[in-house]
Amino acid sequence: MIAGFEQPSSGRILLDGVDVQGIPPYRRDVNTVFQNYALFPHMSIEANVSYPLRMHRVAKHEIDERVSETLALVEMEELRKRFPHQLSGGQRQRAALARALVGRPKVLLLDEPLGALDLQLRQQMQLALKQLQRDVGITFVYVTHDQGEALSMSDRMAVMSTGHIEQVGTPREVYFHPNTPFVAGFIGKANLGRGTVVLESGATVGHWGGISFPMAADTPLGPCAFSLRHESVSLSDGAGDIAVRGTVEEVVFLGDSSEVMVAVDGMTLVAKAPAHLGFALSNGQAITVSFKAAEVVRIDG
Incomplete structure (x- = not known):
């Protein structure tokens, strides 16, 4: 055009x-x-x-x-x-x-x-x-x-799907603050899933599968999608304010890094980790993963 x-x-x-x-x-x-x-x-x-x-x-x-x-x-x-x-x-x-x-x-x-x-x-x-x-x-x-x-x-970049513009912004805006589930999954790698945001005892809380985490007070309430980048999930309990136990489902070697798929409370979280950490894991092994609640992005839709 x-x-x-x-x-x-x-x-x-x-x-x-x-x-x-x-x-x-x-x-x-x-x-x-x-x-x-x-x-x-x-x-x-x-x-x-x-x-x-x-x-x-x-x-x-x-x-x-x-x-x-x-x-x-x-x-x-x-x-x-x-x-x-x-x-x-x-x-x-x-x-x-x-x-x-x-x-x-x-x-x-x-x-x-x-x-x-x-x-x-x-x-x-x-x-x-x-x-x-x-x-x-x-x-x-x-x-x-x-x-x-x-x-x-x-x-500045525009992400398009089926002839429609999904989002326009700087690379950082699009990567860290995707507007739609498509953008979150298409640009980079992200854990995506359905959840809800509710008020509990005056606090705004997100529920995603069996995981709960605090959210900003001005976060819109109700059903939504959540996005969490693979690199935001850590294979330790001290790297984030939310820590959960899970079981290793699969480890994928990528050369300079590994992707570790962990079953957590009825859902799968993927963590990007240094390759040597992936080598030390085996399928079925119990593990703790953690992330920062602030890095979970609420998405309409």
């Missing part, structure tokens, strides 16, 4: 305060970078990057200047005479970025641009893209199904 290929069913799309509905895609100051790079294989990198300017009949001296400037920005100046097949995946992605940026758009759309790269290269490119956005100072709209990538890359 931002690019102009789809029309919204309601609302407006503003670019620098101007409603761009009705403006055809080729007249919108928006460019796109795709996952498959979409570079012309028969053209050098220099020719690929200059292509949009040549199509708009920009003067040759300005083309040369802007191509050199943009290739330097993405650290590709020394590779300008090479062809796409002579480049690595990361270099091809940088070339695609240069081509999208050379026209100096107001908005750059990035459609899962790092999806085809291996993990190490993807992480390197994430850092490079963040720095590039700061350098050029334009808005990047970045689409990704990688939740960690979304959290690390964005200043």
Whole structure:
């Protein structure tokens, strides 16, 4: 919709305060970078990057200047005479970025641009893209199904489900204060379940399965959903103000950490723990887990 290929069913799309509905895609100051790079294989990198300017009949001296400037920005100046097949995946992605940026758009759309790269290269490119956005100072709209990538890359993020926006906010807001059960489960890993908030002897108390915990006085009363991040659950009784006994159901080794599933009062809590702690546990073992009541998030729905 931002690019102009789809029309919204309601609302407006503003670019620098101007409603761009009705403006055809080729007249919108928006460019796109795709996952498959979409570079012309028969053209050098220099020719690929200059292509949009040549199509708009920009003067040759300005083309040369802007191509050199943009290739330097993405650290590709020394590779300008090479062809796409002579480049690595990361270099091809940088070339695609240069081509999208050379026209100096107001908005750059990035459609899962790092999806085809291996993990190490993807992480390197994430850092490079963040720095590039700061350098050029334009808005990047970045689409990704990688939740960690979304959290690390964005200043503001929107979580969508079945075509609807579930929540918009900073990465910290979305991660620590999810608005819906979908957001809590989709961004990061969380223990989710149904419960209720009640008044008991003048105090606000949450009940989740067989676990009870204090909540802020202004917490809305009634049925709700609760969310508790895996890393908020500790395999000790001294790390939080709520401690409960349970039984280990399963330990999943993840390399640098372990996920420990603990049956507690008719429900399962998952704790993220250092890998060596997971090694010391076995299925059926009795264990105490704890968490801070303040880290339990009440969610409508």
